[in-house]
Structure formats: structure tokens, C-alpha cells
Amino acid sequence: MREVAFIKQNKQKWLNFEKAIFGKQLKNPDELASLYIQLVNDLSYAQTYYPKSKTILYLNNLTARAFQKIYKTKREDNNRFIHFWKTEVPLIVYEYRRYIFYSFIISFCFIAIGVLSAANDGAFVRLILGNAYVNETLENIESGDPVAIYKSGSNWGSFIGITLNNLYVGIQAFLYGVFAGLGTVYVMLHNFIMVGSFQYFFHQQGVLWESVRGIWIHGSMEIFAIVIEGAAGLILGASILFPKTFSRITSFKIGVKNGVKILISTFPFTIAAGFLEGYVTRYSNTMPNWLSVGIILTTLSFISFYYLVYPFMVNKKLKEFHATL
Structure with missing residues (x-):
């Protein structure tokens, strides 16, 4: 599949996912996890077939933020303070290393x-x-x-x-x-x-x-x-x-x-x-x-x-x- 077709096919899904991650009305953790798996699959596909594409940068950025959001909403990590120092800040620091x-x-x-x-x-x-x-x-x-x-x-x-x-x-x-x-x-x-x-x-x-x-x-x-x-x-x-x-x-x-x-x-x-x-x-x-x-x-x-x-x-x-x- 050509990259243009790949982007056209998945663009709306990615935009919806952005709304779910950055929007005020958040989806429940299970639904986010399901969307996250789809996003990781798309990222893997892009890395395989379009290794030099800017699409990879976009998907990688979105994936990292999705990971933070999922872990923030998981029941076992319900202490927001601990999550901030233990996971959120280190991931941001790594992203901007x-x-x-x-x-x-x-x-x-x-x-x-x-x-x-x-x-x-x-x-x-x-x-x-x-x-x-x-x-x-x-x-x-x-x-x-x-x-x-x-x-x-x-x-x-x-x-x-x-x-x-x-x-x-x-x-x-x-x-x-x-x-x-x-x-x-x-x-x-x-x-x-x-x-x-x-x-x-x-x-x-x-x-x-x-x-x-x-x-x-x-x-x-x-x-x-x-x-x-x-x-x-x-x-x-x-x-x-x-x-x-x-x-x-x-x-x-x-x-x-x-x-x-x-x-x-x-x-x-x-x-x-x-x-x-x-x-x-x-x-x-x-x-x-x-x-x-x-x-x-x-x-x-x-x-x-x-x-x-x-x-x-x-x-x-x-x-x-x-x-x-």
C-alpha cells in the first residue's frame, strides 16, 4: 500500500484517537487500550514500509502520549502524584532528551x-x-x-x-x-x-x-x-x-x-x-x-x-x- 493511501485510510481513526487522548471527554481505560493496540499496529506497519516517513514521528508521539494516558487511568495506578514522578515526567524527559x-x-x-x-x-x-x-x-x-x-x-x-x-x-x-x-x-x-x-x-x-x-x-x-x-x-x-x-x-x-x-x-x-x-x-x-x-x-x-x-x-x-x- 502506498503511504498516501495508508494515511488516507487511517487519518480519521488517528484524529478520533487524538480527541480521545487530548479531549475533555475521555473514553474508559478498556476502550483506550483497544484504540492503543490499533495505533501500535499502525506504527509498526509504518516503520516497516515507510521507514523515513514523518508519519512515524507523528504516530510515535501519539503512541507515547496514549501510553501515559492509559497508565494514568489504570486502577492500579490511581495515585496521580506517584504516577507523575514515577512515569509521566520520565517519559516526557526521554521524549525531549x-x-x-x-x-x-x-x-x-x-x-x-x-x-x-x-x-x-x-x-x-x-x-x-x-x-x-x-x-x-x-x-x-x-x-x-x-x-x-x-x-x-x-x-x-x-x-x-x-x-x-x-x-x-x-x-x-x-x-x-x-x-x-x-x-x-x-x-x-x-x-x-x-x-x-x-x-x-x-x-x-x-x-x-x-x-x-x-x-x-x-x-x-x-x-x-x-x-x-x-x-x-x-x-x-x-x-x-x-x-x-x-x-x-x-x-x-x-x-x-x-x-x-x-x-x-x-x-x-x-x-x-x-x-x-x-x-x-x-x-x-x-x-x-x-x-x-x-x-x-x-x-x-x-x-x-x-x-x-x-x-x-x-x-x-x-x-x-x-x-x-
């Missing part, structure tokens, strides 16, 4: 720019971090406590203030994606050039290790979360620029929906980072190296596993589910 990759590349590039700029221009660090911060940190280094600035204020006050600021940065990184992704890149540029110049400043003063063992207690999750939030913003921008088989407005709605879910998934990590900065980082100079390094590696491993490893595990389970149909 290339944007996570792009976000990491952009972040590393801006960090490198920050390092090189600070290394070649003595005034750059003051331009980025401000004279007050630099002067106070220099005084702290002379007194033997390079990260003493994180001891100012009360524990709970620092926790709340820092957390609210980091949540604001994350939301900003996502929302600015509406400007074709350029707004997100700007937010990332500002934050990651600051990270690069900030760390080079401590290296220049001969206290890089002291800064790493203190600052990255909270920074590992805080910075990683900004990378993921940047990816969510890039997804939003791409939904406008590259609608694929959807209309631009439909693509934008999907981009907003999925981007928001990824954004929300970073909030617990951002809050945890704020807690560590308010209650733990201030004691980094008194704790043994093994403890500070252990905290850094544990937090970094946890957030890395959730966004870089676990989505592949969930997707593998999805493929195994397909194989049983």
Missing part, C-alpha cells in the same frame, strides 16, 4: 566563557558579581573562611530567600522560552557565565577546593536544576519554531504542557538545594572532607539518575509493554 543535551552543551559553553573572561580580564569578575560581593569574599578569604558569606542571616531566612530566588530563576528560564528559545538562552548565559567567573575567582585566590567543598553542597542540585529548567524553556521555544505535523497552536500547547511538567519536576530539587544552602553549607568549613564530598556526590548522583538514567529505564519498560501486545 535531546533538549536536555542541548541545555547541557549551552551551559558548559557559557561556563567556559565565564572562566576565560575572568582569566583574561581582571575587572570581569567585579562586573559580573559586583564590587560588594568580591570585596566581602576577599576579606573572608584573608580571615581563613572563603565561604563565610553563606553564614550570614538565619538558617530559615536564608533557606526561604534563596529558595524563592532559585524558583524565580527557574520559572524565568522556562517562560522566556516563548521568545523562540532566545530568552531562555539569555537567562542561561547570565547564570552560567556567573558560575564560570565565580569559580575562577576562587581559583585565582588559591582557595578553589575550599569553595568547591562548600558551595557545591547545595550547588550540585541548584545548578543541575537550572540546566533542566533551561531545557524546558528550549522545548517551549521549539514548539513554536518546529510544530512538525501539528498546527503551530497545537504544538505550542503541547510544548507548554510538557515544559511545565518538566519545570515542576525540578522544584523539589531546588527546594532541597535551598535547604542545604541555608542549613548545611554554612558549616562546610568545620565538617570533614569526606562528609562534604559525600553530600555533593549523593545529591549530584540522585538528580543525575532521575533525569539522565531513570527516563531510559522507564522507556525500556514501555518498549517491553509494546512487545507484549
Whole structure:
């Protein structure tokens, strides 16, 4: 069968299925499962006979969303909260994994720019971090406590203030994606050039290790979360620029929906980072190296596993589910 005939024969069925998945009046789980099996069969047929066709992209996207919808409505998975973190977010992250990759590349590039700029221009660090911060940190280094600035204020006050600021940065990184992704890149540029110049400043003063063992207690999750939030913003921008088989407005709605879910998934990590900065980082100079390094590696491993490893595990389970149909 020619591809045109294949599309013409199944187009209405696919449109009806889209309405069942995205519409307000949802079909019951059994009916959805039946439609899902038909959709998987169509996808398999398209992969066999039209391997380079855009139809495969459309059907694969629809199949993934159908899988999420079916699992959301299954009785044994009636806890919406658990489903969101355990299945829904990982599948979305896997679907948009290339944007996570792009976000990491952009972040590393801006960090490198920050390092090189600070290394070649003595005034750059003051331009980025401000004279007050630099002067106070220099005084702290002379007194033997390079990260003493994180001891100012009360524990709970620092926790709340820092957390609210980091949540604001994350939301900003996502929302600015509406400007074709350029707004997100700007937010990332500002934050990651600051990270690069900030760390080079401590290296220049001969206290890089002291800064790493203190600052990255909270920074590992805080910075990683900004990378993921940047990816969510890039997804939003791409939904406008590259609608694929959807209309631009439909693509934008999907981009907003999925981007928001990824954004929300970073909030617990951002809050945890704020807690560590308010209650733990201030004691980094008194704790043994093994403890500070252990905290850094544990937090970094946890957030890395959730966004870089676990989505592949969930997707593998999805493929195994397909194989049983």
C-alpha cells in the first residue's frame, strides 16, 4: 500500500484517537487500550514500509502520549502524584532528551566563557558579581573562611530567600522560552557565565577546593536544576519554531504542557538545594572532607539518575509493554 493511501485510510481513526487522548471527554481505560493496540499496529506497519516517513514521528508521539494516558487511568495506578514522578515526567524527559543535551552543551559553553573572561580580564569578575560581593569574599578569604558569606542571616531566612530566588530563576528560564528559545538562552548565559567567573575567582585566590567543598553542597542540585529548567524553556521555544505535523497552536500547547511538567519536576530539587544552602553549607568549613564530598556526590548522583538514567529505564519498560501486545 502506498503511504498516501495508508494515511488516507487511517487519518480519521488517528484524529478520533487524538480527541480521545487530548479531549475533555475521555473514553474508559478498556476502550483506550483497544484504540492503543490499533495505533501500535499502525506504527509498526509504518516503520516497516515507510521507514523515513514523518508519519512515524507523528504516530510515535501519539503512541507515547496514549501510553501515559492509559497508565494514568489504570486502577492500579490511581495515585496521580506517584504516577507523575514515577512515569509521566520520565517519559516526557526521554521524549525531549535531546533538549536536555542541548541545555547541557549551552551551559558548559557559557561556563567556559565565564572562566576565560575572568582569566583574561581582571575587572570581569567585579562586573559580573559586583564590587560588594568580591570585596566581602576577599576579606573572608584573608580571615581563613572563603565561604563565610553563606553564614550570614538565619538558617530559615536564608533557606526561604534563596529558595524563592532559585524558583524565580527557574520559572524565568522556562517562560522566556516563548521568545523562540532566545530568552531562555539569555537567562542561561547570565547564570552560567556567573558560575564560570565565580569559580575562577576562587581559583585565582588559591582557595578553589575550599569553595568547591562548600558551595557545591547545595550547588550540585541548584545548578543541575537550572540546566533542566533551561531545557524546558528550549522545548517551549521549539514548539513554536518546529510544530512538525501539528498546527503551530497545537504544538505550542503541547510544548507548554510538557515544559511545565518538566519545570515542576525540578522544584523539589531546588527546594532541597535551598535547604542545604541555608542549613548545611554554612558549616562546610568545620565538617570533614569526606562528609562534604559525600553530600555533593549523593545529591549530584540522585538528580543525575532521575533525569539522565531513570527516563531510559522507564522507556525500556514501555518498549517491553509494546512487545507484549
